[in-house]
Amino acid sequence: MSAATKIRVAQLGLGPIGLETLKLAATKPWAEVVGALEIDPAKCGRDLGELTGLESLRGAKVYARGDELLKVGKPDVILHTSVSKFAEAFEQIVPLVEHGVNVVSSCEELVFPQLREPKLAAQLDDLCRAHRARVVGAGVNPGFVMDLLPLCLTSVVCGIRAIHIERVVNASTRRGPLQKKIGAGLAPEQFRPLLERGNAGHAGLRESLGLMAHGLSWQIDRLAEKADVIIADHPIRTRHFAVEPGQVCGIRQRVEATTRDSIVLTLGIQMCLDAIDPHDSIRVDGNPPLNVRIEGGIAGDEATVASLVNTIPRLLQASPGLRLLTDLALPRMG
Amino acid sequence: MSAATKIRVAQLGLGPIGLETLKLAATKPWAEVVGALEIDPAKCGRDLGELTGLESLRGAKVYARGDELLKVGKPDVILHTSVSKFAEAFEQIVPLVEHGVNVVSSCEELVFPQLREPKLAAQLDDLCRAHRARVVGAGVNPGFVMDLLPLCLTSVVCGIRAIHIERVVNASTRRGPLQKKIGAGLAPEQFRPLLERGNAGHAGLRESLGLMAHGLSWQIDRLAEKADVIIADHPIRTRHFAVEPGQVCGIRQRVEATTRDSIVLTLGIQMCLDAIDPHDSIRVDGNPPLNVRIEGGIAGDEATVASLVNTIPRLLQASPGLRLLTDLALPRMG
Numbered sequence: 001m002s003a004a005t006k007i008r009v010a011q012l013g014l015g016p017i018g019l020e021t022l023k024l025a026a027t028k029p030w031a032e033v034v035g036a037l038e039i040d041p042a043k044c045g046r047d048l049g050e051l052t053g054l055e056s057l058r059g060a061k062v063y064a065r066g067d068e069l070l071k072v073g074k075p076d077v078i079l080h081t082s083v084s085k086f087a088e089a090f091e092q093i094v095p096l097v098e099h100g101v102n103v104v105s106s107c108e109e110l111v112f113p114q115l116r117e118p119k120l121a122a123q124l125d126d127l128c129r130a131h132r133a134r135v136v137g138a139g140v141n142p143g144f145v146m147d148l149l150p151l152c153l154t155s156v157v158c159g160i161r162a163i164h165i166e167r168v169v170n171a172s173t174r175r176g177p178l179q180k181k182i183g184a185g186l187a188p189e190q191f192r193p194l195l196e197r198g199n200a201g202h203a204g205l206r207e208s209l210g211l212m213a214h215g216l217s218w219q220i221d222r223l224a225e226k227a228d229v230i231i232a233d234h235p236i237r238t239r240h241f242a243v244e245p246g247q248v249c250g251i252r253q254r255v256e257a258t259t260r261d262s263i264v265l266t267l268g269i270q271m272c273l274d275a276i277d278p279h280d281s282i283r284v285d286g287n288p289p290l291n292v293r294i295e296g297g298i299a300g301d302e303a304t305v306a307s308l309v310n311t312i313p314r315l316l317q318a319s320p321g322l323r324l325l326t327d328l329a330l331p332r333m334g
Numbered sequence: 335m336s337a338a339t340k341i342r343v344a345q346l347g348l349g350p351i352g353l354e355t356l357k358l359a360a361t362k363p364w365a366e367v368v369g370a371l372e373i374d375p376a377k378c379g380r381d382l383g384e385l386t387g388l389e390s391l392r393g394a395k396v397y398a399r400g401d402e403l404l405k406v407g408k409p410d411v412i413l414h415t416s417v418s419k420f421a422e423a424f425e426q427i428v429p430l431v432e433h434g435v436n437v438v439s440s441c442e443e444l445v446f447p448q449l450r451e452p453k454l455a456a457q458l459d460d461l462c463r464a465h466r467a468r469v470v471g472a473g474v475n476p477g478f479v480m481d482l483l484p485l486c487l488t489s490v491v492c493g494i495r496a497i498h499i500e501r502v503v504n505a506s507t508r509r510g511p512l513q514k515k516i517g518a519g520l521a522p523e524q525f526r527p528l529l530e531r532g533n534a535g536h537a538g539l540r541e542s543l544g545l546m547a548h549g550l551s552w553q554i555d556r557l558a559e560k561a562d563v564i565i566a567d568h569p570i571r572t573r574h575f576a577v578e579p580g581q582v583c584g585i586r587q588r589v590e591a592t593t594r595d596s597i598v599l600t601l602g603i604q605m606c607l608d609a610i611d612p613h614d615s616i617r618v619d620g621n622p623p624l625n626v627r628i629e630g631g632i633a634g635d636e637a638t639v640a641s642l643v644n645t646i647p648r649l650l651q652a653s654p655g656l657r658l659l660t661d662l663a664l665p666r667m668g
Contacts (some may be wrong), residue, residue, distance in 0.1 A: 029426070144490055151664060152642075152666065155644045155665035155667060156640050156644075158639065177553060214668060272385045288637050291629040292627070292629075298622065301623065303490040306621075307489060310490075327663075329660075329663065330549065330663075
């Protein structure tokens with residue numbers, strides 16, 4: 001592919017995921033990395049070749065503000081990896097969308113933004129259409145294991161009565177921020193309120209449910225959500241935390257829903273240190289019944305990074321607007 | 335949905351799969367079954383309500399010829415379940431396409447018709463565009479387990495080195511025609527030539543490989559295909575066959591390919607009577623590695639029937655032409 005037809009990619013957010021996303025994008029023959037946006041003053045003005053160690057990125061810079069990046073050259077798409085709440089992503093994304101820049105975001109709520117922020121979602125959709133830009137939220141979970149993948153599986157089933165999805169993640173092998181998010185090392189009474197207010201734990205269980213139901217044109221009738229902490233029964237040492245017995249070592253979250261047609265949907269996630277038997281499982285109770293198991297689970301930052309970068313070519317084929325993953329072409333490596 | 339906006343569906347081929355496909359289509363709120371085509375004189379002229387036992391199909395008839403069906407009312411889409419070879423399907427499909435009728439076919443070679451019949455495929459594509467019709471081949475295998483599903487999984491992986499797909503089907507639980515297709519009860523020297531000429535066994539392994547490689551824009555560089563019989567070591571009785579030790583009880587087929595970028599792809603299928611541990615497995619050797627197992631496998635006519643009917647709404651959204659499943663929207667229950 002000639003440089004003239006390459007997709008011009010920039011990165012917003014240079015945390016660990018953002019840096020890896022940028023590095024993967026740089027390896028794609030269809031992509032040209034043109035710069036990055038980051039509020040951390042220690043990174044602003046620096047060279048991306050130096051920050052990532054990739055020779056091919058030398059010359060591309062980190063900017064503090066969108067207008068500086070746009071002045072250097074308008075990217076076709078921004079990889080946005082900075083926040084989990086749609087309302088916060090909205091503020092960061094809108095100035096880019098107003099310049100016709102497309103956005104693939106790791107923001108969990110953006111996987112189904114109509115759920116918590118229908119007005120903001122409609123507003124962003126209008127802006128996207130007016131400026132001929134596209135925005136989509138993507139990722140592994142939400143974005144694949146508990147929504148896109150089960151949706152694909154329903155294509156070979158008649159008469160579905162229930163879908164049960166379970167995910168067990170061994171957080172011991174993951175990076176520090178994830179271990180912090182599941183309360184590692186905190187006292188249960190200190191962490192529970194954070195979890196109950198949705199300020200910790202896994203974000204996106206209801207978004208996955210919403211995207212799946214939307215993709216199947218199912219109306220959710222009843223919904224119950226629970227979250228609880230897992231307490232360590234032995235001392236656990238990770239690279240980032242030391243957890244004593246009686247302290248929190250993980251979380252368990254679950255959503256149970258019933259559709260208007262009495263189809264039962266359950267989504268459960270357990271993320272804890274020293275988790276035994278990590279896996280993803282999807283069981284479809286239908287004709288035929290399906291029993292799918294992903295040994296070890298689809299975990300790790302590499303999967304997240306891949307899902308974001310691989311979404312770019314499919315997003316650019318879609319019509320302008322605030323898009324859902326169910327609006328895009330078949331998921332695949334781009 | 336009002337009757338006026340329903341998708342008018344007809345069936346071509348009233349074998350066991352065709353009848354079930356028709357019955358499933360009849361349950362969909364978006365579909366109206368308008369008739370069927372079948373060459374068997376014993377079925378021509380009969381009422382579909384009577385043939386299927388479904389009250390809702392009373393009044394829809396079986397016709398011997400396409401022009402008779404078209405005179406009664408043009409269907410929007412034909413479910414085509416009659417042959418495995420694209421060249422034969424072509425003859426049956428063209429007169430329908432020339433009237434602008436869309437086709438979802440179970441024809442295995444139609445899942446990737448460019449493989450064996452590139453000229454015929456180009457000709458059908460031209461006809462489709464000229465008459466604003468769409469044709470696609472769909473199914474479970476080829477069409478899902480060994481192509482669409484692995485493609486979806488690649489969306490969360492970077493740096494793929496190999497994809498290994500394995501399918502073990504216990505044919506004892508399947509219908510007679512499938513048991514016949516795997517040579518049940520024949521002498522090995524009698525069945526081997528049939529298998530080697532591609533006149534028996536599983537059709538579609540190279541189509542799955544072709545569709546997957548196409549979906550990933552990978553060029554196949556080297557390809558080796560093998561097929562062998564499985565010999566019964568004990569007497570086996572099914573509802574349809576009695577197999578003695580030394581006779582054929584199944585087949586093993588395998589395709590191994592390497593892409594221009596040295597990525598290894600292997601697709602193996604074993605279908606035999608009394609098969610132990612039936613399952614589908616997909617292993618992606620990449621970052622992260624994926625290890626997906628479908629316990630029991632996606633098997634049974636219900637899965638095939640579902641995959642065909644669920645393809646209809648997605649096909650009608652696509653632009654006219656000879657389409658591949660990779661051209662359609664996200665697979666899901668329609």
